[in-house]
Amino acid sequence: MNAQPQQISLFAEIASAYAASTDGVLDNDSLYSTVAERIGTTPEALGTRTPIGRAGVPRSTVKRKIRWYQQTLKQLGIIEHVPGERGVWQLSENAGKDLHRAATGVTLVTFSTDLGIAIWGNHQDVFRQINAPIALCISSPPYPLRKARAYGGPDEREYVDFICGALEPIVRSLIPGGSIVLNLSGDVFEPKKSSRSLYLERLVLALNDRLGLALMDRIPWVNYSKPPAPTYWACVNRVQLTTAYEPIYWFTNDPGRVRSDNRRVLEAHSAQHQRLMALGGEGRLSSYGDGAYRLRPGSFGQVTAGRIPRNVIERGHACSDTAAYRRRAHALGLPTHGAMQPTSIPDFFIRFLTEPGDLVVDPFGGTVKTGLAAERLGRRWLVTEWMLEYLCGAAEMFRGFAGFEMNKVLQNVGSAA
Ligand SMILES: C[S@@+](CC[C@H](N)C(=O)[O-])C[C@H]1O[C@@H](n2cnc3c(N)ncnc32)[C@H](O)[C@@H]1O
Numbered sequence: 562m563n564a565q566p567q568q569i570s571l572f573a574e575i576a577s578a579y580a581a582s583t584d585g586v587l588d589n590d591s592l593y594s595t596v597a598e599r600i601g602t603t604p605e606a607l608g609t610r611t612p613i614g615r616a617g618v619p620r621s622t623v624k625r626k627i628r629w630y631q632q633t634l635k636q637l638g639i640i641e642h643v644p645g646e647r648g649v650w651q652l653s654e655n656a657g658k659d660l661h662r663a664a665t666g667v668t669l670v671t672f673s674t675d676l677g678i679a680i681w682g683n684h685q686d687v688f689r690q691i692n693a694p695i696a697l698c699i700s701s702p703p704y705p706l707r708k709a710r711a712y713g714g715p716d717e718r719e720y721v722d723f724i725c726g727a728l729e730p731i732v733r734s735l736i737p738g739g740s741i742v743l744n745l746s747g748d749v750f751e752p753k754k755s756s757r758s759l760y761l762e763r764l765v766l767a768l769n770d771r772l773g774l775a776l777m778d779r780i781p782w783v784n785y786s787k788p789p790a791p792t793y794w795a796c797v798n799r800v801q802l803t804t805a806y807e808p809i810y811w812f813t814n815d816p817g818r819v820r821s822d823n824r825r826v827l828e829a830h831s832a833q834h835q836r837l838m839a840l841g842g843e844g845r846l847s848s849y850g851d852g853a854y855r856l857r858p859g860s861f862g863q864v865t866a867g868r869i870p871r872n873v874i875e876r877g878h879a880c881s882d883t884a885a886y887r888r889r890a891h892a893l894g895l896p897t898h899g900a901m902q903p904t905s906i907p908d909f910f911i912r913f914l915t916e917p918g919d920l921v922v923d924p925f926g927g928t929v930k931t932g933l934a935a936e937r938l939g940r941r942w943l944v945t946e947w948m949l950e951y952l953c954g955a956a957e958m959f960r961g962f963a964g965f966e967m968n969k970v971l972q973n974v975g976s977a978a
Contacts, residue, residue: 572669574599575630576970579640579650589648592631593624633664639970660711660896661949668945671952671971675964677932677942679952684924684945688730691943695734696820696919699910699931701744701902702727705760710899717749717760721767727924732772738818740914741774743810744782744902748791755794755801761808774812777819778872781806782906786877809874811910826913827867834868837861876905882958886928890954898928898951907934915940929955936962 578595579587587595597607602623610619631650634640639661643649663669668682680687702724703714715723728741735741749758768774783806794801813819830838837843842862848855880903890897907930911921917939923931926944928951935942936959946952949971959965 572630572633572667575627576634576639576669576968579634579970581969586643586649586651588646589628589631589650592650593627596627597623630667633667636664660951663947663949669970670968671949672956672959672965672967674936674959674962674966676936676940676962677944679926679929679932679955679959680943680945681947681949681952682945683947684727685730687943687945688727688734688922688924691730692734693920693943694736695731695922696736696739696915696940697742697911697921698728698731698735698740698923699742699744699907699921700923700925701900701927702925704746705749705758706746707750711896717758720760721764724764725767725771728768728772728774731922731924732774732814735814736820737815738820739814740777740819740821740910741768741812742910742914743812744906745808745810747806747808748804750791750794755798761810765810768812774814775816777811777813777816777821780809780811780872780874782809783873783875784877785875786879809906809910811914820916821914823869823913824866826870826909828870830865830868834861838864874906874909876903878903880904882930882933883928886954886958889957890950893954893957895950895954897954901928902930904930904934907931908938911935911938911940926955927951929958933958 574596575592578592578599581595582591593607594604596602597604607621607623610621612618613620613622613625631640635642635650640650643651663682663686665683666686668680668686671679671681673679703710705715705717705720724743732741745761745764747757747761749760750756751758765776769776785805787804789796789803791801791804795803813821838861840862842859843856844858846855846857880901882904883901886901887897907921907923911931911934915921918941920941920943921931921935922942923929923944926932926946929944929946932942932944932955946955953971956967956971
């Protein structure tokens with residue numbers, strides 16, 4: 562997949578230089594010359610010094626740039642100083658024990674297949690540089706929870722700007738009739754009150770006003786395996802009911818050309834409908850709703866390929882991919898994700914809203930379930946996630962797919978555990 566932004570390359574080259582060196586150890590002079598060669602900079606250009614800063618001290622700008630990325634790798638815990646050796650660094654053995662968030666401006670291809678690419682980085686740093694035509698963005702962004710998850714999240718007051726900012730570059734690349742699908746939370750309450758926040762309503766209006774998105778549907782994802790919540794208002798104070806659904810919002814930039822097709826998501830007919838089709842349909846004549854609906858002899862007798870799904874998705878959390886991801890992340894000593902979707906959620910929307918070969922993106926990728934569903938369905942995909950360890954765990958799920966490649970520098974993340 563050719564969506565690799567230019568900016569990724571210098572960071573990746575530096576990281577790869579460490580990965581390619583003996584035992585991952587490299588002194589700075591060797592680092593400079595290896596990276597210079599990889600990026601096509603001549604030894605003369607590398608040695609050229611220009612006055613820098615107020616004091617005008619002559620320095621090599623290329624070396625300075627390399628050192629900046631080297632420092633970033635250090636901050637991320639990917640490389641560490643070799644004790645007692647000045648200017649010598651090695652791939653950190655501790656990388657991957659905790660969550661490492663990508664620093665601003667740092668983006669790195671973590672793994673890729675023939676169809677897709679998972680990038681470690683802030684979505685802003687990636688999607689602003691991508692102009693490939695996007696057919697679908699499906700995502701479960703961090704919710705504005707009062708008690709944020711391990712990966713953090715914006716608070717409710719900044720939420721509308723946060724989501725509009727994330728979607729703006731994606732909407733710019735959305736093909737006519739493309740879709741945006743957001744899995745959000747309805748369980749955000751007004752401070753110290755049992756009443757729900759109206760942030761969802763504000764968000765829908767803002768996406769329409771600011772980005773021109775039209776609301777196609779609000780689809781409840783009904784999940785009876787959710788733990789009982791809101792704990793205080795339902796279980797202690799007893800004024801609310803326990804939540805059994807999350808709203809999924811579906812938007813398009815052009816309802817007149819929307820690319821959805823419910824024939825791609827047909828379900829099996831019920832036993833009763835199958836009986837009717839076998840009998841050639843209803844035998845009675847009847848009417849309902851003051852004549853709005855009529856049953857005639859032969860109604861429901863036409864043999865069709867399947868049942869059109871209702872706009873409610875009923876799924877538990879149980880998912881064999883989630884279980885496999887957890888097992889593999891544990892085995893590698895990686896922290897596991899606290900808010901995964903079952904793959905069946907992106908799978909449904911990708912089938913409904915796209916065709917094979919289309920590009921599907923997810924700016925808040927987590928464990929790359931969107932990528933996994935897209936890969937299996939023959940769609941191209943691009944996912945960003947700013948916590949390195951989630952991607953390293955997710956990579957394990959892609960090893961069998963055509964063209965799988967893990968970034969060399971990340972191959973030992975977690976393996977020391
Ligand atoms: C609700 S989770 C997504 C879970 C995912 N659907 C799955 O099934 O694994 C939201 C993810 O967004 C990531 N995230 C938050 N802010 C981000 C940003 N600015 N850029 C990239 N990823 C971000 C978080 O680290 C978290 O993993």
